[in-house]
Amino acid sequence: MKITAARVIVCAPGRNFVTLKIETDQGLHGIGDATLNGREMSVVAYLQDHVLPCLIGRDAHAVEDIWQYLYRGAYWRRGPVTMAAIAAVDVALWDLKAKAAALPLYQLLGGASRTRMLCYPHASGADLPELLERIAALRAQGHRAARVQCGIPGLGAVYGVRGGGLNQPAGMPAEQEWDIGAYMRFAPHMLAEVRDAVGETFELLHDTHHRITPIDAARLAREVEPLHLFWLEDLVPAENPEVYRLIRAASTTRLALGEVFNTIHDCREVIQQQLIDFIRASPLHAGGITHIRRIADFAALWQIRTACHGAPDMSPVTFGASLHFDRWVPNFGIQEYAGHPPETAEVFRSDWSYDGDGHLLSGEAPGHGVDIDEVAAARFPYRRSYLATARLADGTAWNY
Ligand code: GCO
Ligand code: MG
Numbered sequence: 001m002k003i004t005a006a007r008v009i010v011c012a013p014g015r016n017f018v019t020l021k022i023e024t025d026q027g028l029h030g031i032g033d034a035t036l037n038g039r040e041m042s043v044v045a046y047l048q049d050h051v052l053p054c055l056i057g058r059d060a061h062a063v064e065d066i067w068q069y070l071y072r073g074a075y076w077r078r079g080p081v082t083m084a085a086i087a088a089v090d091v092a093l094w095d096l097k098a099k100a101a102a103l104p105l106y107q108l109l110g111g112a113s114r115t116r117m118l119c120y121p122h123a124s125g126a127d128l129p130e131l132l133e134r135i136a137a138l139r140a141q142g143h144r145a146a147r148v149q150c151g152i153p154g155l156g157a158v159y160g161v162r163g164g165g166l167n168q169p170a171g172m173p174a175e176q177e178w179d180i181g182a183y184m185r186f187a188p189h190m191l192a193e194v195r196d197a198v199g200e201t202f203e204l205l206h207d208t209h210h211r212i213t214p215i216d217a218a219r220l221a222r223e224v225e226p227l228h229l230f231w232l233e234d235l236v237p238a239e240n241p242e243v244y245r246l247i248r249a250a251s252t253t254r255l256a257l258g259e260v261f262n263t264i265h266d267c268r269e270v271i272q273q274q275l276i277d278f279i280r281a282s283p284l285h286a287g288g289i290t291h292i293r294r295i296a297d298f299a300a301l302w303q304i305r306t307a308c309h310g311a312p313d314m315s316p317v318t319f320g321a322s323l324h325f326d327r328w329v330p331n332f333g334i335q336e337y338a339g340h341p342p343e344t345a346e347v348f349r350s351d352w353s354y355d356g357d358g359h360l361l362s363g364e365a366p367g368h369g370v371d372i373d374e375v376a377a378a379r380f381p382y383r384r385s386y387l388a389t390a391r392l393a394d395g396t397a398w399n400y
Contacts, residue, residue, distance in 0.1 A: 001028070001059065002024060002025045002057060003055050003058050003059075004024055004025050004056065005023040006022045006023070006052045006055050007021055007052070008020055008021075008052075009374060012381060012383050013348075013376075014340060015341060015385070017033065017348075018036070019033060019034070019315060021092070021372065022093065024060050028100060030093055030094070030095035030367070031370060032092035033314060033317035033318040034084050034087065034284075035313060035315050035318075037311075038386045038387045040382070042081050046081050046085040051070060054070075054073075060096045061096075064290060066090075066093060067287070070085075070086045078265065082262075083263060086287050086291075087284050087285070090283075090287065090288025090289060091283055091284075091317065091318070091368065094289045094321070094368065095367040098368065099366045099367040101366070102366045104363065104366060104369065105324035105369075106327040109324065109329075111328065112327050113332065114332065115361075116359035117327065118334050118358060119310075119335045119336070119359060119360045120145040120335075120337060121138055121147070121337050122147050122149070123146040123148050123149070124149040126161060127150065128193055128194075131149075131150045132197050135194065139202065141356070144201075144202060145202070145203035145358065146205070148190075148191070148194050152186050153182070155182055156176060156177055158176060158178070159390075174386075177390070177392075178390040179393060180216060188224055191224050191227055192227060195228075200228065204229050205230045206231075207233040209234055209399070209400070210234050210236060212236060214243040214244075214246045214247060215246065217236050218250035218251070221251040221255070225251045229254065231253075231255060232253055232255055232256070233256040233257070234259070237399060242269075244270055247275075255276045255278070256277065257276045257278075257280060258270070258276070259280040259281070259282065259285070261279075261280075261281050263287060264295050267279055268298075271298060271301075272302065274302050276304060278333045279299045279307065282308045282309040282310075282322060283308070283318060283325055285314075289325055292306075293329075305331050305332060305334075306325075306326070306329050307334045307336065308325065309336060310338055312340050315344075316340060316350050317368070319352070320362075321368045322335060323352050326362070343380065346373070346379075346380075347372060348373075349372075349373065351363025
């Protein structure tokens with residue numbers, strides 16, 4: 001099965017997505033996602049100018065060899081742009097291989113380890129009453145877990161709360177105010193109120209989005225320990241993974257990390273030192289199915305579980321591929337299920353479903369089960385957009 005054509009499709013059905021379509025001489029095509037939120041066009045250029053010319057004429061079945069060729073051959077390894085580009089090729093090739101075998105992708109990975117995947121949608125409120133309403137609505141839909149984020153008294157829009165995390169179209173990135181003290185005073189109280197309202201059996205997750213310092217993170221993890229959260233996510237940046245030791249030593253609250261990791265090397269220390277409980281690497285930003293399998297197997301040695309990043313800024317292609325990975329991976333933990341804007345479904349067709357009982361079902365169609373309608377995609381042209389940025393009250397640039 002020879003690769004005869006490969007092209008990048010950029011569209012914005014509700015938000016920007018970068019999609020790779022690979023065609024073959026067998027009449028089959030495969031689809032991969034290369035979306036890097038806020039820096040989309042850098043991956044488009046990487047693919048178009050440097051990767052796609054090298055693919056034409058290659059054997060589409062040579063998934064591993066093409067991965068190694070793109071990773072080793074570039075000399076400049078790792079990094080979000082490189083790894084998103086390699087991921088798009090890898091996921092499109094796995095899609096093709098599964099279509100050629102007339103099997104759903106999870107069968108090629110080794111078959112199903114489970115029938116359905118526990119998932120967590122997002123619940124957010126400008127204040128506590130609104131957050132509790134949102135959680136109640138999710139529970140009415142059968143959900144058993146939710147990521148809970150709430151506006152912080154005294155601060156304007158913040159990450160994870162409506163209007164606080166959405167991409168800003170064109171112009172300059174929006175700037176938001178951040179205050180570690182305000183967050184530290186509010187977050188434990190907010191989480192305690194939510195636990196009180198939902199009882200012990202509903203799973204609660206919370207994302208600090210790299211916003212606090214190691215010692216505050218250690219204090220937060222300790223203060224919320226009695227609430228038995230499913231996890232606290234991204235308390236502090238992990239460019240220096242050593243900082244997680246302090247947090248780990250302070251409490252038994254479960255920790256999740258790694259949505260911004262691109263390779264197994266980024267994950268190595270936090271896994272090997274047992275500093276986390278869930279690894280958030282996805283088949284988009286961490287080099288495709290080929291590479292997250294390696295991360296998952298490595299994590300399994302320390303009984304660390306997977307939790308693929310499933311934010312709306314990753315296309316339905318990544319979501320579909322993640323569900324096939326989840327269906328197979330022995331050390332599965334949970335799947336983030338943030339959903340997409342309604343227009344997204346006009347462009348991408350997916351065959352997965354929600355079972356009405358807190359779990360997702362991957363489809364049985366050959367491949368990863370997601371395809372793009374290029375005619376519909378053309379109706380939603382790319383618009384430059386940015387994530388917001390954060391500053392402390394004195395003007396200091398902070399982590400968004
Ligand atoms: C999550 C993430 C996202 C990121 C987004 C950035 O846990 O889902 O933190 O919401 O902010 O993917 O592009
Ligand atoms: Mg996150």
